[in-house]
Amino acid sequence: MVQVNSEIGPLKKVMLHRPGNELKRVHPFHLQEMLFEDTPLLEKAQAEHDTFAGILRENGVEILYQEDMFAQAMKNESERSAFVEEFLDRSAIPSIGLRDRLAEYYNGLPLDEFVERVYTGVLKSEFDGGDSLGAVTYLDDLFLVNPLPNSYFTRDSSINIADDVILSHMGKPYRQREPLLMKYIHRAADEYRDNPTQDFCSMELPYGIEGGDVLILSDKVVCIGCTERTQPGAIEFVAANLFKKGFEAVYAFEMERGRNAMHLDGMLTMVDRDAFLFNPFLSGNVNVYKLTPASDGVRMQPVGSDWSKVLADALGESSVRLIPVGNGDEIQGFWEMWNLGGNVLTLAPGLVVCYDRNKITLDLLDKAGIEVRTFEGAELSRGRGGARCMSMPIIREAL
Numbered sequence: 001m002v003q004v005n006s007e008i009g010p011l012k013k014v015m016l017h018r019p020g021n022e023l024k025r026v027h028p029f030h031l032q033e034m035l036f037e038d039t040p041l042l043e044k045a046q047a048e049h050d051t052f053a054g055i056l057r058e059n060g061v062e063i064l065y066q067e068d069m070f071a072q073a074m075k076n077e078s079e080r081s082a083f084v085e086e087f088l089d090r091s092a093i094p095s096i097g098l099r100d101r102l103a104e105y106y107n108g109l110p111l112d113e114f115v116e117r118v119y120t121g122v123l124k125s126e127f128d129g130g131d132s133l134g135a136v137t138y139l140d141d142l143f144l145v146n147p148l149p150n151s152y153f154t155r156d157s158s159i160n161i162a163d164d165v166i167l168s169h170m171g172k173p174y175r176q177r178e179p180l181l182m183k184y185i186h187r188a189a190d191e192y193r194d195n196p197t198q199d200f201c202s203m204e205l206p207y208g209i210e211g212g213d214v215l216i217l218s219d220k221v222v223c224i225g226c227t228e229r230t231q232p233g234a235i236e237f238v239a240a241n242l243f244k245k246g247f248e249a250v251y252a253f254e255m256e257r258g259r260n261a262m263h264l265d266g267m268l269t270m271v272d273r274d275a276f277l278f279n280p281f282l283s284g285n286v287n288v289y290k291l292t293p294a295s296d297g298v299r300m301q302p303v304g305s306d307w308s309k310v311l312a313d314a315l316g317e318s319s320v321r322l323i324p325v326g327n328g329d330e331i332q333g334f335w336e337m338w339n340l341g342g343n344v345l346t347l348a349p350g351l352v353v354c355y356d357r358n359k360i361t362l363d364l365l366d367k368a369g370i371e372v373r374t375f376e377g378a379e380l381s382r383g384r385g386g387a388r389c390m391s392m393p394i395i396r397e398a399l
């Protein structure tokens with residue numbers, strides 16, 4: 001049963017994906033499209049990820065691996081062939097003959113190889129496409145089926161709020177198939193079966209939303225980044241549904257639409273009952289809008305750009321503590337923002353896990369009395385996500 005009513009309640013259960021051979025598919029000439037900054041070294045990335053997982057376990061968190069849950073869901077043959085249909089529909093296969101051959105190939109693989117091939121995709125050179133037109137044209141395409149190298153960022157492809165699950169509608173083509181894995185996991189896994197699901201990924205709603213943009217302040221209030229990945233229409237839709245469940249407000253943070261401010265969770269994370277890490281270059285410069293329930297749907301009201309005021313109001317407190325990532329330093333400050341200094345995963349109020357590389361921010365966290373567990377992220381950070389992006393909370397204890 002999913003139960004996530006805050007960003008900071010003691011974390012009990014989480015879903016991760018241990019990076020696999022899909023990272024070896026990241027091509028240096030296609031970094032932008034594949035959403036990587038550089039080519040990650042798989043073995044080192046796995047070791048870093050294992051250290052991250054070890055810290056979670058030491059702190060009492062049960063870990064479920066996405067790849068295991070997906071394999072479990074795919075044991076059911078009709079589910080598997082339904083998945084293959086949807087997966088290939090979204091893989092832009094250039095001809096029907098080739099698509100049919102690929103469907104046959106995927107359906108015929110032993111389960112472990114099947115799962116591996118979903119993550120790693122299929123290179124053109126690896127597949128005998130027969131005499132279909134699709135197999136002999138577009139020869140400069142590298143992949144027939146693109147890999148899923150961003151799938152270790154489990155935060156983004158679905159969203160768990162209270163006992164609701166949202167399947168994301170990803171903003172970038174390279175990631176649009178990731179929520180499908182979650183869709184089939186949700187249908188099969190005990191953890192999810194009883195939870196209401198909003199399926200943004202199959203819905204014809206033309207608006208994107210990703211989990212990295214959604215911050216749950218409490219069982220009444222949620223903040224959502226309005227970014228290049230998450231559009232106003234999706235925020236309004238989610239807000240209207242949350243209001244039906246008793247939520248009282250959704251704050252929309254309007255970000256610049258670009259890779260610099262990719263998701264809200266790179267700009268703002270909650271680390272204690274009254275404390276946040278934030279991007280000091282944005283507060284005061286980007287507008288926040290408050291959505292509240294209204295008889296005819298959702299009411300919207302601008303609430304300025306001072307994040308400390310906005311967050312204090314959102315929590316019903318007189319003030320909050322804001323810790324500036326990189327302390328606003330004109331070069332290092334930007335490095336630390338870029339390298340996920342603000343993207344920490346909070347394990348309990350005042351206890352966070354994050355990369356060890358953002359020294360200015362680590363020092364400020366220490367001075368603020370926040371306990372920090374660190375791990376190296378030299379390879380993992382090449383995908384430009386940190387501890388929060390790499391984790392999907394399933395259960396957090398109530399505060």
Ligand SMILES: NC(=[NH2+])NCCC[C@H](N)C(=O)O
Binds near residue numbers: 036150175213266343
């Ligand atoms: N929640 C996050 N901040 N996720 C970061 C995802 C990074 C990934 N390479 C992407 O561009 O989509």
